[in-house]
Amino acid sequence: MKGDNRLSRMLHVLVHMAQREGPVTSEEMAQMLNTNPVVVRRTMAGLRESGFVQAERGHGGGWRLARGLGDITLLDVYRAIDEPPLFSLRIAEDTPGCLVEQAVNAALDSELSAARERLLRRFGEITLAALAGDFERRWRASSKRATKA
Amino acid sequence: MKGDNRLSRMLHVLVHMAQREGPVTSEEMAQMLNTNPVVVRRTMAGLRESGFVQAERGHGGGWRLARGLGDITLLDVYRAIDEPPLFSLRIAEDTPGCLVEQAVNAALDSELSAARERLLRRFGEITLAALAGDFERRWRASSKRATKA
DNA sequence: ATGATTAGTAACTTTCGAAGTTGCGTGAGA
C-alpha cells in the first residue's frame, strides 16, 4: 500500500501556523510540504469546515488558526480530514456465506477495532501544543549547538 | 489506501486445510477466495518457505499443513507473508531538515510503533486453532438451526 | 513413454485511492 500522508502533513503545517504572526498562504504551506497549493487547500478544507482554521481570500489573505494549539488534539485533526482508514490490512469478504471466513474475520475485526480504539484514544490525549513544545526543545538544542560552534 | 487482503485470505485457507483429509489444490483455494490460483500460489509461497505448509506437484498434489493449527499464530502468518505495512497512515518526509516536521513525525512514529507492537503481540497470542474453534461453534449453531427447521 | 494434473514463476494488465496538475471562478484589498 502506498499510504496516506494527510494527517502527518496537516499536523506539520498547523504547528508552523502557530509559529507565525500573520496568515500563511497555501503557496507557503505547499513549499513546507514540498507539494502543490491545490493539494494543501484540498486537505485543509476539512480543517476549515471543522472550525480549526479560517481562510481569507485576496491580498494579505491566507490561513489562520481559529483555536489555540492546546485546544486541538491529533484526534481532532484525524477526524477533520475525514477519518481515513488507519490500517492497510483489509478484511476479505470473498465468500460471505463461509463460516470459516466469518470466524477469521471476526477475530481480525476484533483485534483491529481494539487497536484502532486504543490508538485514537492516544491521539485524543496529544495536543498540538505538545508537538510545538517538542519542536521548541529541538530548536533550543540545535541553536545551542550552533552557538557553540 | 486500497488495502491488503493477504493475511485475511491466508488465515481463511489455512483453517479450511485443517478441515480436510487430503491436500487442497490452489484451484480449490482460489474458489474459496473467489480469485485465481496464481494469486493463491503467490501468497502461499511465503508460508511454504516459512515451513507452515508443504506443496506437492502432479496428480493428487496440492497443499498440506506442515504443522498443527495450535502451532501457528496470526503473527506467524503475518511474518510469513513478509510483514506488509500495517498502517495506511504514512509519515511524510517532505522537508527532512524541518524541526517542526521532525517533532510531528517523532510523535506519530512513537504512537504508531507502540500500536504496531501491541497489535503484533496480540497476533502472537492467537493460534489458528482458536479460529478453528470459533468456526466450529458457528457451525454447530447453524446446524442446530437447520435441524430444528 | 506419454498424457493429464498441479505447483512455480515471470511478465504483463487492471484496479483503486492518494497525490499531483490545470483551469477557471470568486472575493478582497491595493
Place this chain on the structure above:
DNA sequence: TCTCACGCAACTTCGAAAGTTACTAATCAT
C-alpha cells in the same frame, strides 16, 4: 481594476495489490 489568494471541478500520474497469461517442471496414471 488589477492582483492576490482561496474554492473547486476535472483530469492525469503514481504505487502497490490483485488479477491474468503463458510457460516450465514435477509427479502420477495409463
